[in-house]
Amino acid sequence: MKTQLGSTLLFLTLSISSMAQTKFKPEDTEFYSPKPPVVTVYNQVPSDAIVLFDGTTLDHWVSRQNPTQPAEWTLENNTLTVKPKTGDIQTKQTFEDFQLHLEWKSPAVIKGEGQGRGNSGIFLQGRYEIQILDNDNNPTYVNGQAGSLYKQRPPLVEVRASEDRWHRYDIIYKAPRFNKDGMLISKGTFTLLHNGVVVQNNTVIEGTTEYIGLPKMQAHGAGPIILQDHGDLVHFRNIWIRPL
Numbered sequence: 001m002k003t004q005l006g007s008t009l010l011f012l013t014l015s016i017s018s019m020a021q022t023k024f025k026p027e028d029t030e031f032y033s034p035k036p037p038v039v040t041v042y043n044q045v046p047s048d049a050i051v052l053f054d055g056t057t058l059d060h061w062v063s064r065q066n067p068t069q070p071a072e073w074t075l076e077n078n079t080l081t082v083k084p085k086t087g088d089i090q091t092k093q094t095f096e097d098f099q100l101h102l103e104w105k106s107p108a109v110i111k112g113e114g115q116g117r118g119n120s121g122i123f124l125q126g127r128y129e130i131q132i133l134d135n136d137n138n139p140t141y142v143n144g145q146a147g148s149l150y151k152q153r154p155p156l157v158e159v160r161a162s163e164d165r166w167h168r169y170d171i172i173y174k175a176p177r178f179n180k181d182g183m184l185i186s187k188g189t190f191t192l193l194h195n196g197v198v199v200q201n202n203t204v205i206e207g208t209t210e211y212i213g214l215p216k217m218q219a220h221g222a223g224p225i226i227l228q229d230h231g232d233l234v235h236f237r238n239i240w241i242r243p244l
Contacts, residue, residue: 044238045101045238045240046240046242048242049241049242050093050241050242050243051240052091052239053236053237053238054238055075055078055080055237055238056078057075058070058071058073058080058089060092060093061089061092062089063086063088063089063090064087064226065087065088067090067092071089072086072089073086073089073227073229078237079235079236079237080235080236080239081233081234081235081236082229082230082231082233082235083229084229084231084233085231086229088226088228089226089227089229090224090225090227091225092224093224094125094222094224095222095224095243096125096175096222096243097173097174097244098173098242099170099171099172099242099244100122100124100169100170100225100239100240100242101170101171101238101239101241102122102168102239103167103168103169103236103237103239104167104169104235104236105165105166105167105234105235105236106118106134106136106161106165106232106234107134107233107234107235108233109233110136113139114138114139114140115140117133117138117232118134118234119132119134119228119230119231120133120227120228120229121228122225123225123226123227123228124171124173124225125175125222125223125224126226127209127220128149128188128190128208129149129150129228130148130149130150130169130171130190130192131144131145131147131148131149131150132146132167132234133145135158135159135160135161136160136161145158146158146159147192147194147200149190149200149203150209151209151211152205152209152215153203155192155199156199156200156201157199161195162195166237167194167195168194168195168196169192169194170196171190172191172244173188173190174188174189174190174244175188176205176217178219178220183219187204187206187217189202189203189205190203190205191203225241
């Protein structure tokens with residue numbers, strides 16, 4: 001055993017010594033293909049993005065309750081507004097990993113307090129909610145405020161709206177992965193920039209964002225983006241997504 005161990009150590013020593021003496025050229029560690037695709041940005045939208053809402057049509061959206069029916073929310077002045085009691089809306093397409101951009105604004109007339117004030121949400125893959133909530137001096141539980149992963153992770157900081165009252169969310173999302181038997185291989189993660197400020201940094205998603213009870217981790221594949229009808233007149237604009 002000692003002889004075998006000594007031989008192994010000698011081999012490793014000689015290998016490291018040989019590597020140290022190797023003469024590398026700059027081009028030995030350079031490669032030229034495959035080249036990354038070229039992406040240009042026009043009006044702040046990447047050329048490879050799928051524009052989910054540009055202010056003119058709801059063609060990419062359907063009713064969550066009945067996906068065979070069109071989305072019933074209000075489209076006016078290039079803005080999409082929740083139409084209370086019509087239900088959530090979701091994208092026709094489904095996604096896994098992606099970069100998502102979305103802008104939202106609280107209702108013009110603010111009513112209520114806490115969770116009853118300017119409430120909506122974005123569900124990633126139809127399961128994991130990033131909270132939308134009026135946050136202008138509106139105390140509530142911190143893992144339910146704007147920028148939180150609902151009932152799981154509060155934002156790192158609380159970001160207020162700019163003078164025009166619009167908020168911007170930029171989300172980089174990596175979906176959870178499951179094997180063929182439905183067993184979890186890796187949990188989902190996301191990073192959220194709120195008005196350009198990092199408020200979630202590679203946050204781990206523990207499972208579904210339940211109103212009551214603990215998260216549930218259920219095997220699934222690609223899923224839609226869902227916007228929530230929570231009964232408040234929350235506005236949306238400039239929604240686009242880049243599958244990664």
